[in-house]
Amino acid sequence: MGGVRAGNLYGTLELLILKGLELHGPLHGVAVADHIAARSNGLFKIEEGSLYPALHRLQGKGHVAWEWMKTEEGKRAKYYELTKAGRRALKKEMGSWIANTRAMLSLLDLAPEEVQ
Amino acid sequence: MGGVRAGNLYGTLELLILKGLELHGPLHGVAVADHIAARSNGLFKIEEGSLYPALHRLQGKGHVAWEWMKTEEGKRAKYYELTKAGRRALKKEMGSWIANTRAMLSLLDLAPEEVQ
DNA sequence: GGCCTAACCTAGGCAGTCTATGTAGTCCTT
DNA sequence: AAGGACTACATAGACTGCCTAGGTTAGGCC
Numbered sequence: 180m181g182g183v184r185a186g187n188l189y190g191t192l193e194l195l196i197l198k199g200l201e202l203h204g205p206l207h208g209v210a211v212a213d214h215i216a217a218r219s220n221g222l223f224k225i226e227e228g229s230l231y232p233a234l235h236r237l238q239g240k241g242h243v244a245w246e247w248m249k250t251e252e253g254k255r256a257k258y259y260e261l262t263k264a265g266r267r268a269l270k271k272e273m274g275s276w277i278a279n280t281r282a283m284l285s286l287l288d289l290a291p292e293e294v295q
Numbered sequence: 296m297g298g299v300r301a302g303n304l305y306g307t308l309e310l311l312i313l314k315g316l317e318l319h320g321p322l323h324g325v326a327v328a329d330h331i332a333a334r335s336n337g338l339f340k341i342e343e344g345s346l347y348p349a350l351h352r353l354q355g356k357g358h359v360a361w362e363w364m365k366t367e368e369g370k371r372a373k374y375y376e377l378t379k380a381g382r383r384a385l386k387k388e389m390g391s392w393i394a395n396t397r398a399m400l401s402l403l404d405l406a407p408e409e410v411q
Numbered sequence: 412g413g414c415c416t417a418a419c420c421t422a423g424g425c426a427g428t429c430t431a432t433g434t435a436g437t438c439c440t441t
Numbered sequence: 442a443a444g445g446a447c448t449a450c451a452t453a454g455a456c457t458g459c460c461t462a463g464g465t466t467a468g469g470c471c
Contacts, residue, residue, distance in 0.1 A: 188395065189305040189427065189458085195402055202404065209449060219398035229428045231451060254437055254448055273403065279304060280396060280410050282335035286311055287389060288318065291407040294396050305427085305458070325418060345459045347420060370417050370468055 188223055192233045194276060195223075197242065197269040200261045207248075207256035208234055234259060242268050304339055308349050310392060311339075313358065313385040316377045323364075323372035324350055350375060358384045 212225040237243045242265035248258045328341040353359045358381035361373045
């Protein structure tokens with residue numbers, strides 16, 4: 180069903196991952212996706228085929244770092260953490276998301292309060 | 296320069312066109328793109344290679360209808376207009392854009408007023 | 412007529428997500 | 442300790458939507 184196609188998530192997955200790591204501290208991949216699904220009330224379901232490539236891109240850019248750790252159930256998992264550069268990127272991407280959304284609100288003739 | 300890739304416009308072009316037609320009444324293709332650029336303060340520049348296929352998709356779905364008319368400078372142009380079905384689609388897509396944006400605000404830990 | 416411009420059109424490319432499938436490590440049961 | 446189940450990680454290829462880069466056509470103007 181592609182939960183994502185329907186909406187304006189396209190192009191914002193890396194931003195959501197960075198923000199999730201900021202909010203929660205180190206998380207492994209599946210936990211990041213769970214966080215996004217939960218906090219969006221199930222609206223955004225990130226598939227593994229989207230998630231892992233995005234994490235690898237972020238790591239390639241130096242925005243996250245990872246290490247093997249154990250989950251609470253004792254399974255090993257890659258725990259990702261924000262780097263300094265990652266925090267900068269997060270700040271920047273937040274700014275441009277806000278600018279774009281402001282433009283969308285203007286185009287759609289909506290006041291911010293109407294997005295409640 | 297891609298203005299669009301960077302942001303959360305991806306997937307919302309048809310919505311923006313429908314809304315533009317609602318706000319302005321019949322417009323030809325270039326005027327739709329001009330409207331979007333102007334109202335977004337130049338942030339969203341719709342390229343012709345995006346615009347015309349989108350208009351054709353909308354027409355194929357019966358959301359817009361067109362007829363040849365003359366511009367103010369006397370050139371002929373296809374003036375597009377919302378159909379009944381187009382108005383329904385607009386309403387529906389507005390609703391899901393708002394729902395998605397609400398989810399994004401939650402994920403990004405932002406209050407609507409912060410998008411000012 | 413010849414030139415310029417506005418408006419329209421489209422094939423092919425690219426980026427980001429999804430589908431489908433596979434692998435490795437850990438626990439649990441017997 | 443072997444087998445099975447489950448969790449987390451991984452990736453190739455498909456698909457979608459926008460862009461790039463080329464065009465065509467019609468009208469105004471000299």
